[in-house]
Amino acid sequence: MLPSSYEYWKDLRQDRTAYKKKKDQIAHTVVELLNQRFPDISQQVEMVDVATPLTFERYTGNWKGSFEGWLLTPQNSFTVMKRMSQTLPGLKNFYMCGQWVEPGGGLPTSVMSASRLIKAICKQDGKKFRTKIY
Numbered sequence: 001m002l003p004s005s006y007e008y009w010k011d012l013r014q015d016r017t018a019y020k021k022k023k024d025q026i027a028h029t030v031v032e033l034l035n036q037r038f039p040d041i042s043q044q045v046e047m048v049d050v051a052t053p054l055t056f057e058r059y060t061g062n063w064k065g066s067f068e069g070w071l072l073t074p075q076n077s078f079t080v081m082k083r084m085s086q087t088l089p090g091l092k093n094f095y096m097c098g099q100w101v102e103p104g105g106g107l108p109t110s111v112m113s114a115s116r117l118i119k120a121i122c123k124q125d126g127k128k129f130r131t132k133i134y
């Protein structure tokens with residue numbers, strides 16, 4: 001995985017040929033670099049697929065192809081790591097869980113987000129929160 005700019009790819013995508021050429025170039029560079037570490041690995045590559053932020057956007061519908069929600073940086077980590085609200089002001093009986101309200105993103109974090117939400121709803125309804133292992 002390589003950090004990349006959504007805007008860069010979005011602009012490049014205006015020209016399909018240039019977009020594809022850049023993806024091919026990246027694939028080639030990565031395989032060449034791997035080859036330096038693992039000699040002859042390039043001979044064993046059978047298939048290459050390069051996904052850009054636009055690919056993730058197309059498949060997942062996520063904002064700018066953000067595959068794990070918020071990007072944590074030294075500048076925002078203090079604010080973002082604070083618990084985010086799972087409700088919206090003025091909207092009753094509406095709840096959110098997942099990578100956009102549980103910074104860090106990823107599958108385990110999203111499941112924890114759902115668990116946190118259900119706990120809160122149980123508390124609100126005066127019910128005991130119970131879990132079951134299947």
Ligand SMILES: Cc1cc2nc3c(=O)[nH]c(=O)nc-3n(C[C@H](O)[C@H](O)[C@H](O)COP(=O)(O)OP(=O)(O)OC[C@H]3O[C@@H](n4cnc5c(N)ncnc54)[C@H](O)[C@@H]3O)c2cc1C
Binds near residue numbers: 056060069097098
């Ligand atoms: C290529 C890729 C690889 C990844 N690899 C890993 C990994 O190895 N480990 C890991 O932990 N995480 C990984 N992730 C991240 C992980 O998949 C996400 O962080 C996680 O799925 C987020 O869960 P979520 O429930 O917040 O959102 P999502 O899983 O995106 O679920 C949102 C759902 O809402 C639906 N939806 C959207 N809009 C509407 C609407 N208007 N009405 C009804 N439904 C709607 C969508 O169809 C979707 O089913 C990866 C992500 C990508 C893209």
